[in-house]
Amino acid sequence: ISSLRAAGFDSLAVILHLRDNFFADEPLNKAVSLCKRGEPHAELEQLCLATMDDRLSIAAIQDDQNVQKCEDPNYHKIFNILYTVSRDLDIFNTFKVETLMECRIVSVDAAARGRGMAKELIKRSIELALEHEFRLFKVDATGHYSQRICRSLGMAELKKVSYEDYTDELGEPIFRIPAPHHALCIMVKELP
Numbered sequence: 001i002s003s004l005r006a007a008g009f010d011s012l013a014v015i016l017h018l019r020d021n022f023f024a025d026e027p028l029n030k031a032v033s034l035c036k037r038g039e040p041h042a043e044l045e046q047l048c049l050a051t052m053d054d055r056l057s058i059a060a061i062q063d064d065q066n067v068q069k070c071e072d073p074n075y076h077k078i079f080n081i082l083y084t085v086s087r088d089l090d091i092f093n094t095f096k097v098e099t100l101m102e103c104r105i106v107s108v109d110a111a112a113r114g115r116g117m118a119k120e121l122i123k124r125s126i127e128l129a130l131e132h133e134f135r136l137f138k139v140d141a142t143g144h145y146s147q148r149i150c151r152s153l154g155m156a157e158l159k160k161v162s163y164e165d166y167t168d169e170l171g172e173p174i175f176r177i178p179a180p181h182h183a184l185c186i187m188v189k190e191l192p
């Protein structure tokens, strides 16, 4: 946490925001009831802190705000789909790159949604990727809204996995996610 504070992030405020929003609302988290709103999640928070530690995270903060080994089987289900789908795409070889910038988490306070905040944050993340000379920007877009944003920012759909067709050994869907969220889309943008 101290290294993140040094990077200009109030990481504790970010984690509290994610507990109140992303942890409960992200479609895959919601499908497996990973967390109740406001609840902590050790492994997911570890991933969030490690991601912030990369020092490529950006946040839009209101002036007056303060701002892997999986033990949880539900967390395992989520990271299994994300990990295996990306692994099978062999992205580094396909795009002939050694590094890429991945937008792992996009989260907007429930009270501020639908005003273009997420689109602006992803747009700025792409600009950040360009500044850091990454040649590929990737998003594992787990829901309809993040997919709309990625498409509107010129990202291509590399792979779509329908949640209905992503089943266990008995043929039962592993994630039952209410509309409008239907699929996981791996979205990429090649950068000059």
Ligand code: ACO
Pocket (backbone or CB within 6 Å): 021, 022, 025, 026, 027, 103, 104, 105, 106, 107, 108, 109, 112, 113, 114, 115, 116, 117, 118, 119, 120, 139, 140, 141, 142, 143, 144, 145, 146, 148, 149, 152
């Ligand atoms: N109903 C209908 N359309 C909506 C809604 C809604 N409730 N919310 C957003 N949209 C549409 C917008 O109209 C817009 O589409 P358009 O450009 O075609 O008009 C698009 O979705 C994006 O809208 P934004 O306002 O930029 O998105 P917002 O700031 O509301 O944030 C987000 C979207 C981040 C998905 C938010 O709903 C959220 O925090 N959800 C919970 C966490 C989550 O699911 N994160 C994404 C997972 S994928 C990942 O993290 C890499």
